[in-house]
Amino acid sequence: MTQYRLKNEKDSSEEQNNSKIWGGRFSSSSNKLMEEFNSSIQFDKKLYKQDIEASIVHAEMLCKQKIISEKDFKLIKTGLNKIKTEISNNNFTFSIKLEDIHMNIENRLVDLIGDAGKKLHTGRSRNDQVATDIKLWLRDSIDQIEINLKLLQKTLMDKSELYYDMLMPGYTHLQVAQPVTFGHHLLAYVEMLGRDRGRLTDCRKRLNELPLGSAALAGTSYPIDRDFVSKKLGFDKPTKNSMDGVSDRDFAVEFMSAASLIAIHLSRLAEELVIWSSDRFNFIKLPESFTTGSSIMPQKRNPDAAELIRAKPGRIFGNMLSLMTVLKGLPMTYGKDMQEDKEPIFDTARTIQMCIVNMDGMIKGLQPIPNNMIEALQKGFPTATDLADYLVINLDIPFRDAHHLTGRIVLLAEEKDCTLESLSLKDIQKIIPEADNKILDVLKIQNSVSSRNSYGGTAPKNVLKAAREAKKRFLKD
Numbered sequence: 001m002t003q004y005r006l007k008n009e010k011d012s013s014e015e016q017n018n019s020k021i022w023g024g025r026f027s028s029s030s031n032k033l034m035e036e037f038n039s040s041i042q043f044d045k046k047l048y049k050q051d052i053e054a055s056i057v058h059a060e061m062l063c064k065q066k067i068i069s070e071k072d073f074k075l076i077k078t079g080l081n082k083i084k085t086e087i088s089n090n091n092f093t094f095s096i097k098l099e100d101i102h103m104n105i106e107n108r109l110v111d112l113i114g115d116a117g118k119k120l121h122t123g124r125s126r127n128d129q130v131a132t133d134i135k136l137w138l139r140d141s142i143d144q145i146e147i148n149l150k151l152l153q154k155t156l157m158d159k160s161e162l163y164y165d166m167l168m169p170g171y172t173h174l175q176v177a178q179p180v181t182f183g184h185h186l187l188a189y190v191e192m193l194g195r196d197r198g199r200l201t202d203c204r205k206r207l208n209e210l211p212l213g214s215a216a217l218a219g220t221s222y223p224i225d226r227d228f229v230s231k232k233l234g235f236d237k238p239t240k241n242s243m244d245g246v247s248d249r250d251f252a253v254e255f256m257s258a259a260s261l262i263a264i265h266l267s268r269l270a271e272e273l274v275i276w277s278s279d280r281f282n283f284i285k286l287p288e289s290f291t292t293g294s295s296i297m298p299q300k301r302n303p304d305a306a307e308l309i310r311a312k313p314g315r316i317f318g319n320m321l322s323l324m325t326v327l328k329g330l331p332m333t334y335g336k337d338m339q340e341d342k343e344p345i346f347d348t349a350r351t352i353q354m355c356i357v358n359m360d361g362m363i364k365g366l367q368p369i370p371n372n373m374i375e376a377l378q379k380g381f382p383t384a385t386d387l388a389d390y391l392v393i394n395l396d397i398p399f400r401d402a403h404h405l406t407g408r409i410v411l412l413a414e415e416k417d418c419t420l421e422s423l424s425l426k427d428i429q430k431i432i433p434e435a436d437n438k439i440l441d442v443l444k445i446q447n448s449v450s451s452r453n454s455y456g457g458t459a460p461k462n463v464l465k466a467a468r469e470a471k472k473r474f475l476k477d
């Protein structure tokens with residue numbers, strides 16, 4: 001049988017009784033194993049500020065409701081603030097034996113102020129406490145993520161304004177389709193991130209109900225004032241049902257699903273940066289500070305930041321799946337299973353933040369190479385659709401025939417190894433005898449782009465207007 005031993009753990013029973021190695025050491029060390037397994041302090045110490053903030057307000061409410069004395073409240077408040085300083089100055093010894101952040105803080109409080117500290121936990125439980133702490137923590141993170149998304153949108157909009165008329169190929173199936181402008185392309189991401197911000201706002205709104213006061217699961221017989229605590233902690237209202245209050249983690253799943261979509265969007269942009277900066281495309285130069293060299297091939301500049309952003313959704317989706325799996329089938333109300341919520345939440349928030357700020361850095365520093373974009377465009381015969389449309393509208397040719405004739409013209413350009421723009425009228429008349437000079441204009445990429453002036457289209461004038469409108473819409477307040 002395989003024996004499990006913690007690193008550095010001395011196996012004293014082994015020396016004492018070889019014949020009963022497993023049995024002997026089980027009773028002597030299982031507590032240690034269990035302590036380590038059961039504790040969350042390694043990761044939930046992150047919640048210390050929220051835990052202390054909520055505890056101070058809870059104590060203030062207990063005092064206001066005459067459940068504890070003014071004197072005890074003052075002692076509790078001073079003690080908790082001292083603990084906050086100790087932890088932020090790295091002057092606090094966390095103990096696995098005390099399991100989690102809640103008990104570590106409470107235990108220290110009793111050390112510091114004696115019996116008054118033992119009154120803090122009146123009318124609450126760790127179940128409503130932890131749900132409150134996580135909500136407070138996540139609320140701050142959501143706000144921070146939203147700010148960074150907005151900054152990234154701003155960077156993209158600035159670039160869109162700058163490159164509102166820079167021609168580049170628009171792709172479908174990663175084949176040149178129709179000309180667009182670089183600004184137009186970047187604005188597509190501004191819209192995606194705008195929806196992402198909306199989802200975060202929705203999630204924050206639904207999250208913003210206070211669980212504290214639900215106590216273990218059934219509420220409490222103390223005359224507490226949940227509205228007071230809710231207001232003071234910036235919640236919209238207390239949760240309506242105490243059982244739901246302690247067992248709800250929907251807000252975390254919602255956050256992770258919003259984060260997953262952000263990750264999807266950023267990974268698409270990251271992949272475009274990888275493609276655009278590859279030597280075959282060479283549409284952009286990424287800022288050196290976001291690329292790395294190869295240890296063996298001196299010519300290389302690898303788009304590592306973009307590749308990492310491309311990869312991170314794996315981790316973010318995984319976190320969401322892990323939490324959903326923990327919650328699924330969990331009977332009401334709290335189960336220790338729910339302690340498993342924290343690491344995926346923390347990791348998701350941190351990962352998505354890193355993706356957003358690194359993307360921002362890359363977009364800020366990228367240099368487009370317009371000549372290469374144009375060259376790629378020309379090679380893709382991107383005005384073929386314009387030509388077919390022209391034949392339909394001006395020469396009264398049915399669309400299917402127009403499509404076919406245009407195909408023959410593309411073939412001709414291919415045979416002559418030239419662009420559509422550089423075909424002569426004579427060349428064209430060999431296939432469409434009734435064509436006149438005007439047809440040459442239709443084949444010009446610049447004209448094609450300018451003609452796409454429908455609402456939401458890529459005509460440079462539109463793009464400039466759209467970038468300015470987006471700034472108004474997304475950057476207000």
Ligand code: ARG
Binds near residue numbers: 099100127130334336
């Ligand atoms: N560390 C625990 C968690 O994160 C706190 C709540 C513990 N509650 C309990 N009844 N054991 O979920």
